[in-house]
Amino acid sequence: MTRRHAFLMIAATALMSTANHAWSASPWAIACGDGRVDQILDNFDATWDTCCTAHASIPMPTQRTVAGCSGNALALSYDLRNVAPVGGASWVVVQRSFAAAKDLRGYTHVRLALKGSNVDNHDNVEVKLKAANGLFTARLVSVTDLPEWRALYIDLREFTGNGAPDLSSVSGLELALVRAEDNEVWNIPGVGGKADPHAATMYFDEFAVVNLRPGGPRREVQATFEPVAPVPAIRQAAARALVERVVPSGPGAGLVPAWFTEPTPNFNIYAQAEALLVFLHEHSLTGDATYRDAAQRLGARLIALQIAPDAAQSGAWFTAHSPQSGVLAPPQRTTQAVPCNGNERDIRDVDACQWIGNTGWALIALARLRHSGLYENDPALAAAIERGASWIVAQIGRTGGYDDITSLGIEGNVSAYFGLLAAGRASDAERLGRGIFARGWDPIQHRMKTGARAEDAATALDVAGSWGVTFLRAVGRNAEALESAGFTYSTMRVNSFDGTRRGFGDIAGPFTPAVEFIGQAAAAGIRDANLVMQEVAAMQIPAGRAYAGAFPGAADAWYGGSLPPWNTTMPGVSPTAWVHFAHSGDPLLALLQPRVGVSLNQRRFQPGDVLTLNARLLPGTAETTVDVYLALQLPGCTTSACALFWQPNNSFTPSPLPVLKSWVVERYEAPVFTYRFTGSEPPGRYTWLAAFVKPGTGEVIGSISQPSFEFGR
Known part of the structure; x- marks a missing residue:
């Protein structure tokens, strides 16, 4: 039916007719040489000054100018195989001094193009500004493995040192290559990758600055929210892909592995919430009892997995579970070599064991299940929702100096806000919402930031372009929502490494099209939503192949950056679910x-x-x-x-x-x-x-x- x-x-x-947009004559994606910068600080027509290394055992880097992505580039060859003495870091530094100090107060971001020579090399790059009040550093984690040129945005507030840099007088630049150990999150974490050689060549081009404040020449404007023209065949195949991955028996029975090809299943609670929402959406659209039954089983498992009433963290959910010795077990703690048990008191443990965003999403899904009327034991469902909401409320103010939010990360707060809204705790949601806006809204760039601290300025699509945008709409700030979406559109457009796919990256960079985040942004109404969903459609696994109907996490495997995203090519719940939501309706918009x-x-x-x-x-x-x-x-x-x-x-x-x-x-x-x-x-x-x-x-x-x-x- x-x-x-x-x-x-x-x-x-x-x-809904497909929007009559056309790809503009200039490159759609952010790219080196695209003209979307305001001032070039250095075009690398000449080599820089070689400064120093961490220790005499570390060779000096060699430099040469080569053809780059926009004229010449700097090729910086380095060898960090020798480890500096115990307690020291292994690094090399090159410098560039300006003939006259530059005033950068009119800009918001550095934009620097990078490319590596060896995909197995996972060291860090540090970008530094010499200001009148000292040297300030922005760190890019595990970027020496970039296989293609990427023009990366670095907010000037990400440069840290002794206070904030005096941008009125910047006299020079530095680039450092820093050895890093165990620095990579692999495409399939349980499988891993090759050993890091710590010796390669890094290429740099177009060291520029750009003004992304509202009204700036590089700031795109979004005037309306763009709806996605739904394609039922894509949505239906995505739903089938998820329901076919429900574990039939054993400790994970009724649950869905977050990533389908991982050797050990990871039953992340956020992924379970997404799957439950897909089953509920698809049942409401088709009446197919397969989805009703899957939703009922998954809902029962979520209720059973909630932390018990007698535990310190009663009402929360562990971030994830995995099979261990025939039972589902929660994650390991970050501060102790023992599993999480629900009695964590240290905030670091609470975040690692019970990520608040996952509990927020569990509430969103369970509240949708309750309103559907499909779950038979309504008292148990209502009690689980109430306990989860009470746990979230108890987390507000747990971090010293931040008495109006639950955690320093804005994403977790936004998820918690919608969890409270879903649970019917409107006054608590309103209280948290005031804190989120006060801490997360950027009054300078008019967009949502990743965190509550001043330096938490890297761009993340979920807070700046999707969930954060919907949050702003929820609290009655439509104009701000459009501004934040416009900022995201200005900075996060990207091609796949092979140039065949276009979309939005997820965090900082941008690096590569991330399917989940493209679906999030499209569901929230970002500009060019239909265009990017057309690009994503080509990534759906076709019928007849393993995991047919599902979507990979991203066009390319990637980990790295100032706030490193993990992009995997594994098919999984999150990318598949968010493509479904883009075609069936955003579960967060539904809460409005x-x-x-x-x-x-x-x-x-x-x-x-x-x-x-x-x-x-x-x-x-x-x-x-x-x-x-x-x-x-x-x-x-x-x-x-x-x-x-x-x-x-x-x-x-x-x-x-x-x-x-x-x-x-x-x-x-x-x-x-x-x-x-x-x-x-x-x-x-x-x-x-x-x-x-x-x-x-x-x-x-x-x-x-x-x-x-x-x-x-």
Whole structure:
């Protein structure tokens, strides 16, 4: 059965035409030599001054000018195989002094192009500014393995030293290559990669600065949110790919591995929440019982995996689980060589063991499950949601000096905010939302930052271009949401390493198209959403191949940068789920709308039993007027023609009439209907349907709640 708009006799469908955009004449992706800079500080037409090495045992680097991505480039060959004495770092440094100091106060970012010579070399690059008040450094982790030229943005606030750099007088630049050990997160972490040789050549080109403040010549403007034209075939194949990966038995039964080709399954809670949301979305669109059953099983597992009431971190979820000795086990702690146990007190342990963002997403998914009406044990589901929300509230202010947020990272706070919103804790969400905006909004560049500290200025798509954008809309800041999306569009467009795919990177860089984050941004309405989703569509694994319908994490395997993203080519839950959401609806945007849910006191009835139907109505983030419909489908009824619509006088009518007309949604939770079975009723499966509808249009707002029950004599 198609999505149950039918029970309201809604026949209209919306056809979204693909946006009439064309790729501009200049390169769509950010690239060296694209002209999107304001001043070149050095074009590498000449070699720099060789400064020094960490120790006499480390050879001096050699330099030469070579053809680059925009004119000449600097080829800096280095050998860090010798390790500096114990306690010291192994590095080499080259310098460039300006004839006259430069005033960089009119700029926001350095943009530097880099490329490595050996993909097995994973050392760090440090970029340094010589300001009047000292030397300031921005560190790029594990970037010496870049296989292709990348023009990387580094916010000037990321340069750290003794305070902040005095940008009014910058007299020179430095580049350092620093040996790093165990510095790489591999494409498949359990498999690993080759040993690092610590000797290679690094190429540098176009050391520039750019002004990305609003109104700056390189700052793109986003005027509206762009909807994605849904392609049902892509969405359906993605949903099938996930439901086919549900583990049938063993310790992971009912769960979905986060990455399908990992040797040891990782049941990350965020991935389980995403999968649950996909199953619920797909069931609401198709009525396919496969997704209903998968959602019920996964919901039950999530409830069972919640940390017990007698633990210190009661109500949270461990970040992930993996099979160990025949059972699911939580992660190892970062500060102790013992597994997490739910009684962590150290904040570092709490973040590692129970990442707050994952608990937020568990609440988002479980709240959606509750409103769907599909889960039979509503009291247990409600209790799990309440305990999870209470745990999040208890985390607000846990970090000294930050009494209005849960953690220093804005992403975790945003996920927690939406978790509270989903749980119906509107006042707590509002309180946290004020802290997020105060700490995370950048009043200079008009975009969401990655963290609460001044130096947390690297760009991350989830906070600047997707979840953070939707958060801004949720707190009534649409103009700021568009500004942040425009900033992301200005800085995160990128090609794959082979140049065949275009999309958005995920963190800093940009480095390579990251499928999950492209789906997030498109679902949130970023500019060129349809264009990038067309590019992503070509990455869906075709029928007949392993993991058909799924998507890889990214176009290329990559780890590195100022805030290193991990991009994998493994197919997995997150990229597949977010492509589904881009075509079916953003689960975060859904939380901005009012929601209706109905539940039953039990799911199987006999003569003499009393049925109680409970309603739970939640307002959205803005005042909304709706018509409220409540209908019952009798056994064998699968169309609107046989649905009976409940009326305020406790009667039913076959006419699709609302129980409330033009009602301003407010919070309401109480029984709305009771009935004692006499035995004369038809046996079989009954389904209640509840929905909000836009008055006078027949347009369903949000999702339809549809709990079922069985009656037998």
